[in-house]
Amino acid sequence: MRRGAARLFLAGAITGSVLLPLGAVLHLTVGDRIDGLAILFYLTPWPVIAVGSGALAFFWWWKKRRRAAATFVGLALAALCVWLSTSWFRHDAPTRRGALRVVHWNVDRPVGRLAGDARWLRAQDADIIALAEGHQRRKPATLARWQAEFPGYAAVEFDGEMTCLIRGKILAQESRQFAANSYCALLQTEIRGRPVTILQVDITPRPTQSRRRAWANLLTRARPHFGENFILLGDFNTPRESRLLAPLRAEMTNAFEAAGSGLAETWPWPLPVLSLDQIWSGRRLRAVHCTHGHSLRSDHRAVVADFDFVTD
Numbered sequence: 001m002r003r004g005a006a007r008l009f010l011a012g013a014i015t016g017s018v019l020l021p022l023g024a025v026l027h028l029t030v031g032d033r034i035d036g037l038a039i040l041f042y043l044t045p046w047p048v049i050a051v052g053s054g055a056l057a058f059f060w061w062w063k064k065r066r067r068a069a070a071t072f073v074g075l076a077l078a079a080l081c082v083w084l085s086t087s088w089f090r091h092d093a094p095t096r097r098g099a100l101r102v103v104h105w106n107v108d109r110p111v112g113r114l115a116g117d118a119r120w121l122r123a124q125d126a127d128i129i130a131l132a133e134g135h136q137r138r139k140p141a142t143l144a145r146w147q148a149e150f151p152g153y154a155a156v157e158f159d160g161e162m163t164c165l166i167r168g169k170i171l172a173q174e175s176r177q178f179a180a181n182s183y184c185a186l187l188q189t190e191i192r193g194r195p196v197t198i199l200q201v202d203i204t205p206r207p208t209q210s211r212r213r214a215w216a217n218l219l220t221r222a223r224p225h226f227g228e229n230f231i232l233l234g235d236f237n238t239p240r241e242s243r244l245l246a247p248l249r250a251e252m253t254n255a256f257e258a259a260g261s262g263l264a265e266t267w268p269w270p271l272p273v274l275s276l277d278q279i280w281s282g283r284r285l286r287a288v289h290c291t292h293g294h295s296l297r298s299d300h301r302a303v304v305a306d307f308d309f310v311t312d
Helices: 002-028 035-043 046-062 066-087 114-124 142-149 212-225 243-249 255-259
Strands: 100-106 128-132 154-158 162-166 169-179 182-191 194-202 230-235 277-281 285-293 302-309
Touching (some): 002 035, 002 066, 100 114, 100 230, 100 277, 114 302, 128 194, 142 162, 154 169, 154 182, 162 169, 162 182, 169 212, 212 230, 255 277, 255 302, 277 285, 277 302
Parallel strands (some): 100 128, 194 230
Antiparallel strands (some): 100 302, 169 182, 230 277, 285 302
16 A cells, blocks of 8 residues: 555656656747647646645655755746746836726636625726626526626626626627637727727636637737727636737737736635736726735636726
């Protein structure tokens, strides 16, 4: 029994000793551009490499493999430094609220927790509330419950378990599945007397499934709206450091990177290692503040962002 457990532990250590350095190499080079290797990129974010390498350093030191232990101490420290340098942001708190407040939160299908989630969301006093996993296909009454909790909002729900609450008018809406297990909803709205275009997204969560086509199709949907008061948000199931986001970065701004403070990761709470939940804005909106909420009601952190309208 003990020998079997020891062999299993050793096999795990050897596997980790190969995969963690390879994950670090992927992060520093091609990232998730190669479909066959993308799963390793997603499974080995920098905090996982740092913690895993620290554990391996201890294991190899215990096994009296001093050179291997030293190697993984170095990798752990390097991964920690890279993680903090790329995921830690610091911006001064604003002296006023922005003209438009937006919340995105994956609420994890809140059948029995909806009232508590609604209380937290009302406290944010947001103009746009975008919810991932806001309803279940077999629970058609969920939208009515959201409407009852937010009587001053227009409420709509879409395929992909997305719900959106707008403190204003919804002028037009459409939704579609734009890739396998990936959904988006486009809303033309009027908020505080200004037109605002919202593209809410939920991309496939399956780590073995390529996101390349999803991102190519999503950019095709987003591109006509780059010059508008445009918000793109959702549970991307793709971290900020993904190479697939490069075309998006050329046209839009990540709210937390521009105006947030602290670590950017949002999942899984309480020890988040991936920044899956994101809000992006077009050139006509400027992020003035962004923060991450936290709650035991969901394993995702909420993203709350304030924007100002940019005048010509």
